[in-house]
Amino acid sequence: MSLKRSILDLRKRKDEVRLGGGDKAIEKQVAQGKLTARQRILAIVDEGSFHEYDMFVEHVGTDFNMGNKVLAGDGVVIGTGTIYGSPICIYAQDFTVEGGSLGLMHARKITKIMDHALKMRVPLIGINDSGGARIQEGVNSLAGYGEIFFRNTLSSGVIPQISVILGPCAGGAVYSPALTDFVFVVENISKMFITGPAVIKSVLGEDISMEALGGARVHAEITGNAHFFALSEKECFEQIKTLITYIPWNNTVRAKAFPPKEPKTKLKIENIVPLDARMPYDIRDIIKSITDSSEFFEIMELFAANIVIGFGRMNGETVGFVANQPMVLAGVLDCDSSDKAARFIRYCNAFNIPIITLEDMPGYLPGVDQEHAGVIRHGAKILYSYSEATVPKITVIIRKAYGGGYIAMNSRHLRADFVFAWPTAEIAVMGPEGAANIVFRKEIAEAADPEAMRQQKIQEYKDKFANPYVAASKGYIDEVIEPQETRKILLHALQISMHKDVPAPAKKHGLPPF
Amino acid sequence: MADQENKQYIIVHSAKYETTYTKKYLNRQVWEEPNFNLIKSYIPGTIIDILVKEGQVLKSGASIIVLEAMKMYNDVQMPFKGKIVKINIEKGQKIPKGFVMIEIEPVK
Numbered sequence: 272m273s274l275k276r277s278i279l280d281l282r283k284r285k286d287e288v289r290l291g292g293g294d295k296a297i298e299k300q301v302a303q304g305k306l307t308a309r310q311r312i313l314a315i316v317d318e319g320s321f322h323e324y325d326m327f328v329e330h331v332g333t334d335f336n337m338g339n340k341v342l343a344g345d346g347v348v349i350g351t352g353t354i355y356g357s358p359i360c361i362y363a364q365d366f367t368v369e370g371g372s373l374g375l376m377h378a379r380k381i382t383k384i385m386d387h388a389l390k391m392r393v394p395l396i397g398i399n400d401s402g403g404a405r406i407q408e409g410v411n412s413l414a415g416y417g418e419i420f421f422r423n424t425l426s427s428g429v430i431p432q433i434s435v436i437l438g439p440c441a442g443g444a445v446y447s448p449a450l451t452d453f454v455f456v457v458e459n460i461s462k463m464f465i466t467g468p469a470v471i472k473s474v475l476g477e478d479i480s481m482e483a484l485g486g487a488r489v490h491a492e493i494t495g496n497a498h499f500f501a502l503s504e505k506e507c508f509e510q511i512k513t514l515i516t517y518i519p520w521n522n523t524v525r526a527k528a529f530p531p532k533e534p535k536t537k538l539k540i541e542n543i544v545p546l547d548a549r550m551p552y553d554i555r556d557i558i559k560s561i562t563d564s565s566e567f568f569e570i571m572e573l574f575a576a577n578i579v580i581g582f583g584r585m586n587g588e589t590v591g592f593v594a595n596q597p598m599v600l601a602g603v604l605d606c607d608s609s610d611k612a613a614r615f616i617r618y619c620n621a622f623n624i625p626i627i628t629l630e631d632m633p634g635y636l637p638g639v640d641q642e643h644a645g646v647i648r649h650g651a652k653i654l655y656s657y658s659e660a661t662v663p664k665i666t667v668i669i670r671k672a673y674g675g676g677y678i679a680m681n682s683r684h685l686r687a688d689f690v691f692a693w694p695t696a697e698i699a700v701m702g703p704e705g706a707a708n709i710v711f712r713k714e715i716a717e718a719a720d721p722e723a724m725r726q727q728k729i730q731e732y733k734d735k736f737a738n739p740y741v742a743a744s745k746g747y748i749d750e751v752i753e754p755q756e757t758r759k760i761l762l763h764a765l766q767i768s769m770h771k772d773v774p775a776p777a778k779k780h781g782l783p784p785f
Numbered sequence: 786m787a788d789q790e791n792k793q794y795i796i797v798h799s800a801k802y803e804t805t806y807t808k809k810y811l812n813r814q815v816w817e818e819p820n821f822n823l824i825k826s827y828i829p830g831t832i833i834d835i836l837v838k839e840g841q842v843l844k845s846g847a848s849i850i851v852l853e854a855m856k857m858y859n860d861v862q863m864p865f866k867g868k869i870v871k872i873n874i875e876k877g878q879k880i881p882k883g884f885v886m887i888e889i890e891p892v893k
Contacts, residue, residue: 474855476829476881493809549802576807600810601795601802607809633797639816673798705798 288326288343292367300367305437305460306504308348308365311398314508316352316361323350325380332374335407342368345377346401349384354515357527360388363398366438370402373444377405378415385422392521394431396511399448400438416443423450428621430521433511436461436487436497437504449496452618453514453570456487456497457507463490463497492573495607500573517568517582517589518622525623526589529563534758536565541754544631548670548697548737551597554579557629557669558592561585561758567592570615575607576600580615582624586762591619594629595680597670604676605636606649613652613783616660625663625765628681631670633702651784653679658686659781663768667757668692668739668748673701683747688771689764691757692739692748699741703733821864824887830854832878832886841869842892850874850886867891 272280289309291297297307306314312321330337330345346368351360362384364371381397388395404412426432427450434448435455439462448454448463456463464485471477471484483489491500499514501507519526540560543552559565562583569581577600580593593612595602619626635646657664657679665688666681677698681687692698700706708715711728718724735741742748752760795802833851837843843863850861871888874880 476879549800551802551804597802597804599805599807601797601804603795603797633795633800633802635797636795637797638813640813643816701798702800704800708799 285326291343291365292369296367303460304503305366305400307367308363308398308400311435311437311504311508312348312350312352312361312363314505315396315511316354316359317356321350321352321361323348325349325383328376328380330374330376330405330408331411332405332408334409337407340369344368345374345380346371347373347377347380349380351384351387354512357515357520358391358393359396359515360384360391360393361396361398364401364438366400366402369405371400371438372402372405373412373415374405374408375411375415378412378418381415382418382422385419385426388430389422389426392430392523394433394515394518394520395426395451396433396435397447397451398435398437399440399444400436401444402439403442403444413443416447419447420450423447427452428522431518431622433514435507435511436463437507438462441465441467441485445496453498454490454496455499455501455507455511456490457501457504458487460504461487461490461497488573491571495571495574495611497574498570513568517584518624519589522622528587529584531587532563532584534560534562534565536560539755540757544669544693544695544754546695548695548702551601553598554594554596554602554629554631554669558583558594561627561761562590563587571611575605575611577602577605578608578612580612585627585758585765588765589624590765591615591624591626592629593626593681595632597631600636602632603634603636604632604650604653604679605641606644606646609646609649609651609653613656616653616656617783620656620660620662623662625665625768626660626681627761628657628664628666628687630666630668630672630677630680632673632676632680633671634674634676648784650675650679654685655781655783657681659775659783661771661773661775663688663765663771665689665761665764665768666691667752667761668696668698670695670697671702672696672698674699686773688768690748691750691752691760691764692743693754693757694739694751696739696742696748696751697737698739698748699736703729703737706736707732822867822870822889822891823885824849824861824864824889826852826854826880826882826884826886828852828854828859829880829882830859832874832876832880833858835872835874835876837869837872837887839869839872843867843869852880852886861886863889865891866893 328345330342346365349362362381432451433453434451445463462481462485468479490497499510536559538556538560543556558567567583577596579596664681683690707728715721715725739751793806795804831853833853837849845865847863848860852859867889870890874886
């Protein structure tokens with residue numbers, strides 16, 4: 272064969288693989304509002320940067336007449352590319368090929384690119400669109416999943432791992448995304464569950480649709496399994512690309528710095544917060560009045576909205592924000608918000624991202640459901656994560672910092688590097704109303720007009736404790752600052768903390784209260 | 786944010802905070818004191834056998850119903866020594882979760 276002919280032959284072979292499951296299967300895929308595996312990758316990575324590997328890998332199934340079947344690339348596309356110039360490893364399951372089902376070689380391709388990502392210390396992006404295990408391959412398929420989960424765990428905290436759910440991801444398959452750092456879902460396209468509607472109906476008699484059981488909105492709002500929710504694949508890809516700009520390639524480096532920019536919001540920081548500690552506002556307005564270009568990339572926006580987490584930039588450098596949200600459930604801490612914040616704190620710590628905590632919360636959410644759901648062990652996760660974190664940790668107390676919540680929200684006592692407070696801050700065991708009822712119980716009960724006495728005592732307690740100065744007098748707060756100084760002071764604190772180095776006692780690993 | 790007529794509040798330590806609720810908060814289960822005299826199905830299933838009659842007095846741990854659920858035969862037992870007050874099920878009946886199958890009362 273001449274060189275020219277062999278090149279033409281190669282091109283033909285590659286074109287055949289690129290056809291995936293063929294025109295009919297692609298038509299079906301497109302009809303559901305879905306792109307094909309390769310289109311998805313090309314939409315995420317920089318133009319012309321994608322290189323695909325293992326195109327000619329063939330499946331090894333022989334049982335149930337599988338031996339005669341040709342499965343293009345064994346139903347998964349793997350490769351490397353760049354996003355805004357940052358190198359990444361990526362794989363995408365191809366639903367058009369045997370339903371994207373996972374057999375031995377399919378899994379081997381995925382683990383190959385995972386090993387590559389870990390070795391090269393670059394982020395891994397996995398696009399999931401699969402009917403699940405390839406049942407014809409039996410235990411080989413289960414082995415494949417196990418090898419993936421193991422690598423997810425091994426890579427955890429070393430390289431960023433991103434899962435994108437663009438189709439079904441059911442049964443055991445859900446555990447790879449669950450082990451990764453960020454999960455992206457798209458409305459009407461993503462479906463995640465352990466047991467599907469058909470089995471649930473036959474066993475339990477409960478009738479539920481796929482969307483209501485494990486659709487994108489369910490995971491973004493109810494379960495907390497998803498971190499980013501989008502209405503289309505296109506929007507989802509933009510979210511992924513934006514995320515990549517905020518995070519470092521691996522745990523030994525810092526996220527890429529951008530040119531510093533002043534906030535552009537017209538909101539005056541001192542006009543956002545109502546003086547009455549019982550009135551709500553949107554804490555994200557405060558964040559946006561502090562960050563570069565007033566940009567804030569929120570994570571898990573819909574889940575446990577009583578706490579806000581996400582990335583912003585300060586002087587061009589990525590910073591993680593953890594902030595109570597008075598606008599939702601008064602910004603209380605509860606099981607879900609504790610889980611949400613704790614995981615994010617650990618993410619920031621693992622990837623060298625300083626954490627800024629904005630505090631305004633009345634305490635923990637009261638209720639039997641909370642107590643029985645384990646708010647003790649869930650709440651403990653925040654304490655653990657902040658205490659364990661060695662990245663720069665800075666707190667700004669805006670208004671309420673009461674009780675256990677005060678301790679939990681990166682207090683001095685958990686080794687915060689800097690604790691600032693606005694003059695509106697109230698640091699106390701509880702709010703004046705609750706405290707007066709307890710401290711002056713007798714006086715109130717015995718008074719001629721108990722309600723008037725109660726109000727008087729509340730005021731007395733307010734005057735004495737509803738301020739930052741008692742905590743400041745003990746050195747628990749480093750500086751009481753004016754609201755409009757917040758950004759300037761935070762920039763300074765970040766600059767000072769740049770080379771923070773705190774040795775931790777040697778241990779294999781700690782035991783966070785999962 | 787909540788509009789003027791539809792304000793939502795949370796009370797923490799006697800202080801009332803204006804805020805908004807989440808869907809999950811609105812759907813939370815309100816706790817009820819459990820009534821141990823009601824033998825409820827903890828899982829939906831089919832009644833395979835009823836091993837007791839009304840009026841019968843049984844020891845704690847005595848088998849009272851065989852309930853098929855999740856492809857398994859489940860042995861439902863007396864939680865304490867007591868009398869069968871009322872039987873609300875029949876053999877072969879399919880029951881949902883939380884169905885009061887048998888009512889009992891403690892016997893000293």
